Amino acid sequence: MATTVHEPPKIEGQRDPSQSHGGFNSGGQDLVPGNLPAVKRYSPPPASTGIWVVLASITMTFAAFTSALIVRQGSALDWRHLTLPNILYVNTLVLFASSFALEMTRRRIRVVAGGLKADSVDASRWLYAALTLGLLFVVGQYIAWAQLRAQGLYLATNPNSSFFYVLTAVHALHVLGGLGGLLRVIRKMGNSTLRKSTLDATAYYWHFMDGLWVYLLVLLWMKL
Amino acid sequence: MHDTAHAHAGQHAAPTSFIRKHVFSLDHKVIGKQYYGLALAAVLIGMFLSWLMRLHLGWTNLAIPGLHLLTKNGAPGDVMTPEFYLQLMTMHATIMVFFVLTTAPFAAFGNYFLPIQVGAEDMPFPHFNMMSFWVTFVAFLVLMSSFFVSDGPTLGGWTQYAPLSAVGQVGGPGEGAGVVLWALSIAIFCVGQLLGSLNFITTTLDMRTRGMSLWRLPLSAWGWFITSVMGLTAFAVLMPACILLILDHVAGTSFFVPANTVMNDQMQPHSGGSTLLWQHLFWFFGHPEVYIAIVPGMGIVSHVLVTNMRKPMLSHRVLVYAMGALAVLSYMVYGHHMFVSGMNPVSSLVFSFPTLVITIPSTIVVLIWMGSLYGAKLRINSASLFALGFISMFIAGGVSGFFLAQPSIDIMLHATYFVVGHFHLVMGVAAMFGIFAGTYFWFPKMYGRMMNETLGKIHFWCSFVGAYAIFMPFHYLGLAGNVRRYQAFAPEYMQPLIPLHKFITIAALFTGAAQLVFVYNLFVSRYKGEPASDNPWQATSLEWSTPTTPPPHNNFGDTLPVVYHDPFQYGVESSTGDYVMQTSPEKASAHDES
Ligand code: HEM
Ligand SMILES: [Cu+2]
Secondary structure, eight states: OOOEEOOOOOOOOOOOTTTSSSSTTOOOOOOOOTTOTTOOSOOOOHHHHHHHHHHHHHHHHHHHHHHHHHHHHHHOSOOOOOOOOTHHHHHHHHHHHHHHHHHHHHHTEEEETTEEEESSHHHHHHHHHHHHHHHHHHHHHHHHHHHHHHTTOOTTTSHHHHHHHHHHHHHHHHHHHHHHHHHHHHHHHHTTOBOHHHHHHHHHHHHHHHHHHHHHHHHHHHHO | OOSOOTTOTTOOOOOOSHIIIIISOOOHHHHHHHHHHHHHHHHHHHHHHHHHHHHHHHSTTOBOTTGGGGOSSSOGGGBOOHHHHHHHHHHHHHIIIIIIIIIIIIIIHHHHHHHHHHTOSSOSOHHHHHHHHHHHHHHHHHHHHTTTSTTOSOOSTTTTOTTGGGSOGGGSTTTTHHHHHHHHHHHHHHHHHHHHHHHHHHHHHHOOOTTOOGGGSOHHHHHHHHHHHHHHHHHHHHHHHHHHHHHHHHTOOOSSOOTTOEETTEEOSOOSOOHHHHHHHHHHHHHHHHHHHHHHHHHHHHHHHHHHHTSOOSOHHHHHHHHHHHHHHTTTOGGGGOTTTTSOHHHHHHHHHHHHHTHHHHHHHHHHHHHHHTTOOOOOSHHHHHHHHHHHHHHHHHHHHHHHTSHHHHHHHTTBHHHHHHHIIIIIIHHHHHHHHHHHHHHHHHHSBOOOHHHHHHHHHHHHHHHHHHHHHHHHHHHTTOBTTOSSOOSGGGGGGHHHHHHHHHHHHHHHHHHHHHHHHHHHHHHHSOBOOSOTTOOOSGGGGOSSSSOOTTSSTTSOOOOOSOTTOEEEEETTEEEOOTTOOEEOOSOOOO
């Protein structure tokens, strides 16, 4: 076997997340060394992959809860009807509004020296609006629980109420996690270290919470 | 673009304080070693518990001096009560399955070597990674704490079947607080593994260095990647199951306890729960879990074999596809654990089919190993011996799977020692051998010193012979009708089996003692072993091209490596010998696939 020594490729600088990936200024990165067809582009920043991984596992968790609900419903005759508190519909709108506010933030942001920065005061206003509305949603859910309790429906009263509390509580916990993410975005935007991938990931997570909530609402409305 | 690493996603400065360096470290290598340490502590505890059980099984009324120290009232006069036997059994299995077989091959070696093998400085989310370990550590403490609270740990078995697991105190010792702690521990454990999986997946997909295409990943990296995908889905299902189980205890819900359940003459205050629901949720996790335990071992063993055979596998790609197929199929077969659960018999048929299908990728993996070994001049060392042992155990334990896969046969064999023999060989011992192979192989890189080969070989032969001596007779016991999870063999027909149980106990004590040789080797080599070179096995993958051994904080020094080759450039002629490292720009190959 012949031994050929190839010219080593120029060692380029390392991946620079603020510049490379499909963000505000992707492109111009075709540094493919000599005989390496495998390397086409630099890889995306992990947050933009990581978020899909996170959403996949959350989906699995709720799929498990859903199948538990269906199996439990079919297993005995103690399934009762439960009227969902009306405030849930208001909460849904609040959560949607929060997502909308976050989108408005995303449109009012520009790149500054590798980080993102609010374009105008407007952007941070929208961001705080998103945060407040998210918080309001959790408060609203709490009110819904209080209303059920007032009707004498507790966690262990019947299987329906059990599933209602469990599903809404686990969802609310995830929303609280998302609020933590929003706070982090606010902090990072303040000192211009916010990356586009972080903002995107937070936004996807936040919108996913909407979708998940609508799914849960329909499920609870149909099954309880 | 500048050639510093400062803006790099997974990058963080080297820590200076002791705490940040060794305790709350963000460095994947330290986290990997922490996981290894946890697994080592766990495996010693788990093994100790198994000795106690074996002594009791061989000599039922034996007083084991000091046994009463482990339990409040499980050992009057140091003789094990039936309940305490079950508590030990449950803890043995839980410790082994979760804190050894999941942590060591996957979390320990994967954390240490996956980022290096893909050519990264660290995992992309180091804080999550640190949390992953500490959360797992807390889970372990929570589990162990159940030895010290009220009436001890749960006795429900690692599968925690409802309703026993959900009725509380009335179910027996440990069925109150013990189960709650168990479920809490496992739920916390799930969080740790989900965080780990997140890092593993993103590391593999996003952190590969220049030139490292997916097909250039070593088989060990593939093993970890495939496992992390399974972990992500499996643990995300076990966690809700544990939450519901805890609620049945502390909140009085009725997810798992049916109406009119009478337990120890007491009517249970539950309505309409479904016992099968627990089994469905558990096994949807449980079957993938057994592959989570074994696929990293398959990867490690393949990696060790390729290096020691000095030639590629018959087909690198088919091996990867087969491991991937195992992962996918492992979600479709879980019902084979429930053939006799009372679920619809049609479901048994439905689950039996994919269970037979899953033997195909398993067989392909084995055939590729065997075919590649055929005619190879294998270097015999402790690592390659354990790799061979892995294959042997995997085959011996896998064959019994074919029988169990058929509902009509499983009706006879379910819940007997036959099943226990099956999974101890195919999962327990095989995965342990994978861990050993990995340890002997990578120790030089992790600690800069070689392990003692003579002790390693003694360890191998004792373990190999010992494991067969222990677990082969299990199959016979099962066929003879010996039911699993019995603490004594009172029925007439089991009497003739007791001598065999005595033999197994002696074999278990002997094999366990041989593991102490390994522990001794580990600690002595750590401080006194022969210094290791950067690449003692003349291997090609990136972990062997770090600038120092052990690797520096950022793994590769100032620049990340660039990859030119497959990881299996062995048996070629090059300036370094019969191999070309992945980082070498030299072209030297007849079989360079990329
Ligand atoms: C060759 C393919 C395999 C087949 C067809 C197979 C089939 C089965 C079946 C049908 C059972 C249920 C037996 C019963 O409870 O009555 C079983 C149990 C089990 N198998 Fe396998 N198996 C295979 C490979 C594996 C592998 C590779 C592992 C682990 C790495 C494994 C681990 C287990 C465990 C842990 C149990 C028992 C769990 C318990 O009840 O505590 N099996 N197997
Ligand atoms: Cu299985």
